[in-house]
Amino acid sequence: MSSNAHVPVLLGPVLEGLKIKPDGCYVDGTLGRGGHSKEILQRLNERGRLIAIDRDPQAIASAPEILTRDPRFELVRGDIAQLETCIDERGLHGEVDGLLFDLGVSSPQLDEADRGFSFMRDGPLDMRMDPDSGTSASEWLATVGEQELTKVLRQFGEETNARRIAGAIVRARAQAPIERTAHLARIIEEASPRRGQKIHPATKTFQAIRIVVNDELGQIEAALRQAVNVMKRGARLCVISFHSLEDRIVKRFMRDESREPEQFRGMPNIPDEFRPKLKLVGKPVTASDSEIAANPRSRSARLRIAERAA
Numbered sequence: 389m390s391s392n393a394h395v396p397v398l399l400g401p402v403l404e405g406l407k408i409k410p411d412g413c414y415v416d417g418t419l420g421r422g423g424h425s426k427e428i429l430q431r432l433n434e435r436g437r438l439i440a441i442d443r444d445p446q447a448i449a450s451a452p453e454i455l456t457r458d459p460r461f462e463l464v465r466g467d468i469a470q471l472e473t474c475i476d477e478r479g480l481h482g483e484v485d486g487l488l489f490d491l492g493v494s495s496p497q498l499d500e501a502d503r504g505f506s507f508m509r510d511g512p513l514d515m516r517m518d519p520d521s522g523t524s525a526s527e528w529l530a531t532v533g534e535q536e537l538t539k540v541l542r543q544f545g546e547e548t549n550a551r552r553i554a555g556a557i558v559r560a561r562a563q564a565p566i567e568r569t570a571h572l573a574r575i576i577e578e579a580s581p582r583r584g585q586k587i588h589p590a591t592k593t594f595q596a597i598r599i600v601v602n603d604e605l606g607q608i609e610a611a612l613r614q615a616v617n618v619m620k621r622g623a624r625l626c627v628i629s630f631h632s633l634e635d636r637i638v639k640r641f642m643r644d645e646s647r648e649p650e651q652f653r654g655m656p657n658i659p660d661e662f663r664p665k666l667k668l669v670g671k672p673v674t675a676s677d678s679e680i681a682a683n684p685r686s687r688s689a690r691l692r693i694a695e696r697a698a
């Protein structure tokens with residue numbers, strides 16, 4: 389698919405969910421190829437504003453010109469765990485009308501062998517969305533303890549063969565450093581052969597390592613908390629997640645923030661600071677059959693929407 393043909397995931401439901409006000413202030417916390425950003429910007433008038441964030445320098449460098457030359461658009465390289473600082477620095481605390489987080493990796497990240505995300509393409513075992521900070525997958529695998537690795541594969545990959553795969557990785561790294569995606573995929577395949585499964589045996593291990601290397605779950609938790617702080621009353625929060633670990637965090641957060649604390653439940657006069665900060669909007673949205681047929685990666689996408697309460 390050429391970059392021009394890029395159709396963002398769950399586009400219609402996101403645009404509807406954001407309930408865009410033409411003169412509003414919006415944040416796209418995960419620019420990627422700018423698919424959602426372009427559509428949001430098109431719906432704003434000359435007083436509207438869109439701030440787009442991405443931690444990946446390649447996403448920033450290749451942001452579409454239609455966005456970067458638009459004075460209503462601002463591009464920020466950083467991560468969503470810094471959301472509040474980014475918004476505060478611009479004097480927009482409590483002024484944001486809508487936020488979108490379309491989590492996970494982008495197609496260019498997955499497709500480019502050099503980024504090291506894919507077991508289908510041989511490349512350096514990196515997996516960092518921001519290759520200028522943190523520890524690469526290869527460095528992490530070189531020193532992690534076997535028990536810790538088993539735990540990570542179980543928790544973040546939901547891998548049932550975690551112990552066997554972790555043992556194989558630890559034995560293999562004693563022979564030679566694991567520096568290529570194909571090398572890691574081979575180790576996993578040998579330790580945990582396919583045996584008729586639909587998914588490649590390395591799928592879950594690669595997911596688990598990617599989550600750790602990018603602190604993906606910590607990022608989501610921080611971003612959700614901060615999003616609520618920067619939103620205006622009536623503002624919308626749209627979050628698309630791609631696996632159950634992410635979705636569980638989003639679901640719990642939105643549920644907890646949309647309820648009174650237990651001790652106040654059913655009481656007539658709840659102090660302001662204990663009133664729910666969010667209202668849930670509709671049910672979670674998944675891709676239609678036709679979207680999945682056109683874009684198989686949308687199959688696991690799940691959109692949750694909430695509105696900032698008083």
Ligand SMILES: C[S@@+](CC[C@H](N)C(=O)[O-])C[C@H]1O[C@@H](n2cnc3c(N)ncnc32)[C@H](O)[C@@H]1O
Nearest residue numbers: 396418420421422423424443444467468490607
């Ligand atoms: C699924 S893609 C977004 C696609 C985008 N909505 C589009 O239509 O092109 C996710 C993007 O978010 C970025 N990203 C993921 N987690 C991030 C985080 N914690 N902070 C900032 N950017 C993040 C990734 O680098 C990637 O470019």
